[in-house]
Amino acid sequence: xxxxxxxxxxxxxxxxxxxxxxxxxxxxxxxxxxxxxxxxxxxxxxxxxxxxxxxxxxxxxxxxxxxxxxxxxxxxxxxxxxxxxxxxxxxxxxxxxxxxxxxxxxxxxxxxxxxxxxxxxxxxxxxxxxxxxxxxxxxxxxxxxxxxxxxxxxxxxxxxxxxxxxxxxxxxxxxxxxxxxxxxxxxxxxxxxxxxxxxxxxxxxxxxxxxxxxxxxxxxxxxxxxxxxxxxxxxxxxxxxxxxxxxxxxxxxxxxxxxxxxxxxxxxxxxxxxxxxxxxxxxxxxxxxxxxxxxxxxxxxxxxxxxxxxxxxxxxxxxxxxxxxxxxxxxxxx
Numbered sequence: 007x008x009x010x011x012x013x014x015x016x017x018x019x020x021x022x023x024x025x026x027x028x029x030x031x032x033x034x035x036x037x038x039x040x041x042x043x044x045x046x047x048x049x050x051x052x053x054x055x056x057x058x059x060x061x062x063x064x065x066x067x068x069x070x071x072x073x074x075x076x077x078x079x080x081x082x083x084x085x086x087x088x089x090x091x092x093x094x095x096x097x098x099x100x101x102x103x104x105x106x107x108x109x110x111x112x113x114x115x116x117x118x119x120x121x122x123x124x125x126x127x128x129x130x131x132x133x134x135x136x137x138x139x140x141x142x143x144x145x146x147x148x149x150x151x152x153x154x155x156x157x158x159x160x161x162x163x164x165x166x167x168x169x170x171x172x173x174x175x176x177x178x179x180x181x182x183x184x185x186x187x188x189x190x191x192x193x194x195x196x197x198x199x200x201x202x203x204x205x206x207x208x209x210x211x212x213x214x215x216x217x218x219x220x221x222x223x224x225x226x227x228x229x230x231x232x233x234x235x236x237x238x239x240x241x242x243x244x245x246x247x248x249x250x251x252x253x254x255x256x257x258x259x260x261x262x263x264x265x266x267x268x269x270x271x272x273x274x275x276x277x278x279x280x281x282x283x284x285x286x287x288x289x290x291x292x293x294x295x296x297x298x299x300x301x302x303x304x305x306x307x308x309x310x311x312x313x314x315x316x317x318x319x320x321x322x323x324x325x326x327x328x329x330x331x332x333x334x335x336x337x338x339x340x
Contacts, residue, residue, distance in 0.1 A: 018238035021292075028124040030237070031291040041142050043116055043127060043293020048154045048246035052199035056155040056318045060339050066305040068203075068319075068336035069111040072102075074213060075299060077221050079253040082277040083109040107144075108331040111299045113249075113323050114289065117142035118330050119280065121290035122268070128293070137328055144329030147295065148322060154201050154246060156319030156338055157194045160306050161228075162207040164191040172228060174211035179231035179257040180204075182239035192315040198244035201319045203338075204230075205302040208252035229257040232264040232284045241292055247321070249297025249334070256284045297321075297334055305338050314340065 016035065027033040036046040072086045083106035090100045108114065116127045117135045126135060126142060134141040161180065164187065165172045172178055180188075185204075189196060196202060206228045215223060229252050230236055240248060248255065260267065260282035267282035280286065288294045309315045318339040323332035 015244060018234075018241040021241070022234075028121070028291055030234075030287055031124070032241070032293050033128050033291075036293075040128060040293075041116065041130070041146055042150060043295060044241075044244070044246050045147065045150055045152065045295055046246075047244040048150075048152065048199040048201075052155060052246075053153045056153065059155060059316055059318050062340055064308065064340045066308065066338040066340070068300045068302065068305065068338055069333055070209065070213075070299060070301045072105075072110050072333075074110050074209075075253075077217070078106075078109060079299075080108075080277050085109075107324070107326075107329060107333065108298075111297070111301060111333055111336070112331050113144070113147060113247075113295065113297050113321060113334045114285075114331050115142060115144040115147060115323075115329060116289060116293055116295070117144075117328075119285045119289040121286050122271070124290065127290050135328075139328050141328075143327050144323050144332045145325050145327045147332075148325040152201070152247065152319075152321040154199055154319060155197065156201040156203055156317050157189075157196060158192060158203045158205060158302065158306060158309050158315045158317075159185060159188045159194075160192055160205045160309065160315070161188050162205050163306065163310060164188045167191060172207055174207065174227070176228075177226060177257055177259075178228040179261060180229065181231050181233070182235050185230075185239065192309070193313065194315045196243045196245065199246050200243070201321075202245050202248040203300060203302055203305070203319075204248065204250040204255070205306050206250060206252045208250075209299055209301065210251070210303050226258040227252050229255055230284065232256055232261040232266060232282060236284065237287055237292065240288070240294060245294070247295040247297060249300045249336075251300055251302045253298055254283070254285070255296050255298055258283075260284075297336070300334065300336060308340065312340075 087103040321334040321336040
């Protein structure tokens with residue numbers, strides 16, 4: 007349809023009128039065989055410009071340790087088991103078992119979710135999404151080696167500023183208008199190719215809970231509202247990657263008024279249902295790369311201290327051919 011380098015990109019409203027591909031999809035926008043999706047918005051020029059945001063050289067780890075979110079938010083991922091061995095007194099080596107690649111801070115690759123009607127991003131066949139096969143694998147993100155301008159949308163700070171603090175036990179759905187107000191509060195304008203980080207306070211509150219409270223709490227919470235307006239907001243700003251500190255980026259339980267809930271879809275035998283989730287059009291149709299459970303508290307404190315909510319971000323997922331997701335191995339640099 008057009009190359010990633012062209013400055014003219016169809017609006018989301020234009021995408022919804024497509025007849026040459028699923029309506030509301032970006033399939034073919036970046037070329038007939040594209041498998042990077044919105045990471046195409048992150049160009050070499052954008053990466054070079056992001057390097058200019060490094061002023062102090064202060065770095066911030068954006069990954070939580072493995073096994074932070076135990077019991078599993080999804081209910082389907084046992085804890086990672088770390089083993090160490092030695093073949094002589096002066097040697098150590100190790101391995102892990104039950105390493106679920108999306109059990110802690112994570113990036114979701116484009117094979118994570120298929121659309122119930124249209125399938126995987128770009129029309130990749132179901133039988134290509136298997137162990138060891140490369141299509142839509144997380145290794146594509148590793149090969150891209152993500153580095154660009156990051157912006158923090160600190161919803162926690164914004165809500166405190168208006169006297170309506172976010173409560174961990176109360177689910178809030180952020181609309182596009184909310185995101186605009188949060189960005190204005192943080193003094194940032196989102197630019198094409200940006201890596202957007204949304205702080206809801208979820209992970210910070212989660213790590214303070216006891217194991218018993220975690221088991222009772224489950225994985226729902228505050229996040230993006232499920233709506234076509236939200237899809238338009240994300241696409242039309244040409245965001246390369248959006249990550250949050252919550253368990254799914256979007257709000258959960260889902261908005262029953264979105265029009266995306268299929269009453270005839272049976273629930274899964276285990277784990278959460280994706281019925282009505284924005285993951286389906288966001289990942290499978292638009293090809294947007296998303297992150298979940300990123301560690302944003304220390305970065306947010308620094309942004310509040312110096313008033314600067316833009317910085318350089320790097321992320322290097324595991325180079326696992328055919329991987330579905332990965333810890334992001336993400337760093338913010340100011």
